Amino acid sequence: MSMITPTANTPLEFQRRHTGLSQLYCLDSTPILQRQIERESNARSYPRRIPLELKRAQGVYVEDSRGQVYIDCLAGAGTLALGHNHPVAVEAIQNALASGIPLHTLDLSTSIKDAFVQTLFELLPSEFAKDARIQFCGPSGADAVEAAIKLSRTTSSQQTVLSFHGAYHGMTLGTLSLSGNLGPKKSLGGLLAGVQFLPYPCSYRCPFGLTGEQSIDASLHYIRYLLSDPESGITQPAAMILETVQGEGGVIPAPERWLQGLRNITREHGITLILDEIQCGIGRTGDLFAFEQSGITPDVITLSKAIGGGLPLSVMVYRNELDQWQPGAHAGTFRGNQLAMAAGNATLRFIQQEELTTHVRHVGHQLQLLLQGLRAEFDWVGDVRGRGLMLGMEIVDPESSDSLGRPAADGDRASKLQRACLERGLIVELGGRHGATVRFLPPLIISEMEIEHVGQILYQAAQAVHAVFS
Incomplete structure (x- = not known):
């Protein structure tokens, strides 16, 4: 583990200059940030909450143009598994450039591509890998999801797709159709037809008003009944798609028994089970793939983000039996990103x-x-959940309730906590319903010392927010 010690991935220069515990950082606009506001699309998102002009980065640290240093617990929305500019990824990219290999190859083969595929299949659970095919997709995870839906409909005479409340699968029209958040699709027509949403079990906010094992039982019973009810209004599905741990939906892990139940249900009904591991895969949850803990074998998995070692890459891996589509059924110009495959292979090996x-x-x-310590001290920290280094802390208003009598989600207070963290040198993101879940996706190499530092900043930020609402 020598390469994940603090001195190896976080140069002492960055550590010395990270002074967030002693002063508040200035977040005034710079000329570049002002030009971004003037010239970039109104659809820009992260700069509104994290108004930084970035200059350098190493490991878990980023530095802005004013020389201020931050701990990055967003890490490219989970893309940077090894943090910023990790030596093994940088070396792999440099070697690929020096080799003279074509940087753009469509889906033609190269030694770099072959090595990437070999490594990925070695790391996949053997039961899945022994009978699998891979499709290289466009550079975004959304394209892998689009491919998965096309494949499942191709191999089935059915069209309906089952998705889940709180899901996030991308920002194309097709993937938005499968996603729970209503905001981005309110004004859009032409969404994918035949999508049916189902409840995703969350003990803290179960839609049935239940907790624990009862919530799991209710969800599985509901799905079984729906698929057997001749009056359900839902035609036989071609596929079911879900995130093994919901990310944008508020960091909600799928219970193991629930996943096992879904696998049984989909097998019984001939439904293709697609697991979206674009954010939760590649070691993020403490397993190489988040579904491994449940012991199930899906039909399809989609992968992106961390799999490219920080560069754009996405793939779909699926059972050979489903390989029934025709040549060119799913294509894309940028399927042959050699630098991403080189960096991804090095990242997976590391x-x-x-x-x-x-x-x-x-x-x-x-x-x-x-x-959990913050939750014990501040009554507006309602729930802490997640797996590995994919964690969330839901912020609530202890004086208000939702329709089932639970503390109401408090997006305003969460936003103030995010800002207070940023002012003290910590980058975190928000997600979940009403933007009330503070999300943590730090690089997987983050050290114990750096985790402790994150905790100290969080506590100081929480105290500041508590003072505002007291």
């Missing part, structure tokens, strides 16, 4: 060789305990 999943479980537990 995660495997350094047993990084063990480290993720350890420091993830450490961070979860720190978040």
Whole structure:
């Protein structure tokens, strides 16, 4: 584990200059940030909450144009598994450039591509990998999801797709159709027809008003009944798609027994089971793939983000039996990103060789305990959940209730906490219903010392927010 020690991935220069515990950082606009506001689309999102002009980055740290240093617990929305500019990824990119290999190859083969595929299949659970095919997709995860839906409809005489409340699968018209958030699709027509949404179990906010095992039982019973009811109004589905851990939906892990139940249901009804591991895969949850813990074997998985070592890449891996589509049925110009495959292969090898999943479980537990400590002290921290280094802390209004009598989600207070963290040198993101869940997706190499530092900043930020609402 030598390459994940603090001195290896976070140069002392960055550590010395990270002074967030002693002063508030200035977040005034710069000329570049002002030009961004004037010239970029109104659809821009992250700069509104994280108004930084970034200059350098290393490991878990980023530095802005004013020389201020931040701990990055967003890490490209989980893309940067090894943090910023990790030596193994940088070296792989440099070697690929020096080799003279074509940088753009469509879906033609190269030694770099072959090595990437070999590594990925070695890391996949053997039961899945032994009978699998891979499709390289466009550079975004959304394109892999689009491919998965096209494949499932091609191999089935049916069209309906089952998705889940709180889901996030991308921002294309097709993937928005499968996603729960109503905001981006309110004004859009032409969404994918035949999508049916189902409840995703969450003990803290179960739509049935239940908790624990009862919530799981109710969800599985509802789905079984729906598929057997001749008056359900839902035609036989071609596919069911879900995130093994919901990310944008508020960091909600799928219970193992529920996943096992879904696998049984989909097999019984001949439904293709698609697991979206675009954010929760590649070591993020403390397992190489989040579905491994449940012991199930899906029909299809979609992968992106961390799989490219920080560069754009997405793939779909699926059972050979489903490989019934025709040549060119799913294509795209940028399927042959050689630099991403080189960086991705190096990243996957490093995660495997350094047993990084063990480290993720350890420091993830450490961070979860720190978040639980905040929950014990502040009554507006309603729930702490997640797995590994994919964690969320839901912020609530203890004086208001939702329709089922639970504390209401408080997006305003969560936003103030995010801002207070940023002012003290910590980048976190918001998600979940009403934007009330503070999300943590730090690089998988983050050290115990850095986790402790994150906890200290969080506590100071929480105290500041508490003072505002007291």
